[in-house]
Amino acid sequence: MNTTQVVSLQQLTKKIGSKTIVDGLTFEVYPGEVFGFLGPNGAGKTTTIRMMVGLMSITEGEVTIQGRSVKRQFEEAMVHVGAIVENPEFYGFMSGYQNLMHFARMMPNVNKDRIDEVVKLVRLENRIHDKVKTYSLGMRQRLGVAQAILHRPSVLVLDEPTNGLDPEGIRELRDYLRELSRVEGLAVIVSSHLLSEMELMCDRVAIIQNGKLLDVRSFKEAPTETEKVEVSFEVGQLDAALELMEDGMLVKAEGAELVVLLANRREAVAAFNARLVEAGIHVFAIRAMTKTLEDQFLEVTRGNRIV
Incomplete structure (x- = not known):
């Protein structure tokens, strides 16, 4: 630009x-x-x-x-x-x-x-x-x-x-x-x-x-590799997956969804997925948890809605 x-x-x-x-x-x-x-x-x-x-x-x-x-x-x-x-x-x-x-x-x-x-x-x-x-x-x-x-x-x-x-x-x-x-x-x-x-x-x-x-x-600025991003894993055995958590890694665990903080690198996602699979945990889906503009708007306006 x-x-x-x-x-x-x-x-x-x-x-x-x-x-x-x-x-x-x-x-x-x-x-x-x-x-x-x-x-x-x-x-x-x-x-x-x-x-x-x-x-x-x-x-x-x-x-x-x-x-x-x-x-x-x-x-x-x-x-x-x-x-x-x-x-x-x-x-x-x-x-x-x-x-x-x-x-x-x-x-x-x-x-x-x-x-x-x-x-x-x-x-x-x-x-x-x-x-x-x-x-x-x-x-x-x-x-x-x-x-x-x-x-x-x-x-x-x-x-x-x-x-x-x-x-x-x-x-x-x-x-x-x-x-x-x-x-x-x-x-x-x-x-x-x-x-x-x-x-x-x-x-x-x-x-x-x-x-x-x-x-x-x-909307053009992606996180750098030194930053951490939230990644969601849909897993079959949530309790077993929680045992693999390291300090500061867990964001949310609910139902079949496990949200974790990982380094902003594809290798980091692949490595954590491999840990889950090696532990016998089924992984059904993986997705990055990017914030929508609506999320960002509500964040900066402290929840006040657009009318």
Whole structure:
């Protein structure tokens, strides 16, 4: 991953009267990554995004995009941004292509070749010349992304883009956002309250609750070989297996499941399995106990649920 940040939030705060909606958010987003902004409804996600793209004033703190301050260098900063906040809007009586042409006339250095390129990226080649009023919600979302990236921005910001989409539409959106981040080198920022989709879509996710940043988690960082991981063994003789435990190894023993801490190496799992088999213990299944995003969310929010 490119280590030159595209977007930087430093102590970003929004107050309305005596109420603090967003409270001191600080994080960075880098080129080529899909960055998730996760939190329950009312956590401050949309308010943060509105401040990032200049639709709402900043009370305290700073947002910089490609080194330009949104507060002090607004136009220079926004040149690098493509965004869909809430729903994309188009002229329904015009085709998708005509809508893109209309938008392209307002932007410098956007030609027909670029329009054809983004249409292909969002996979609308077969319907781009149909009237937008005939488009499904998923197709409108794709056309919105095409419009947002026409001018080759450095960052694409999407606020709850999966709202209202069916499972197929959500999967299509996920696939081409990942492709955009790879092909265009875009930093993609996606807000959502859907845990499962964020886990499948994002490289990293910031967890926000009550306007505060609780944690930033990466899905790409695997444990090192010096760390220990939890591994579950489904065994036939649990009592006999417990006799093989060494200090600090046992995590859980329940029913037929034995969960143990082992070094993060395949050899360590194979060696412990061999010990079980040599002791005459039947092993029916082995699996790594990786934490889902839901587990991590509940861990950092101390069990408070997304609503």
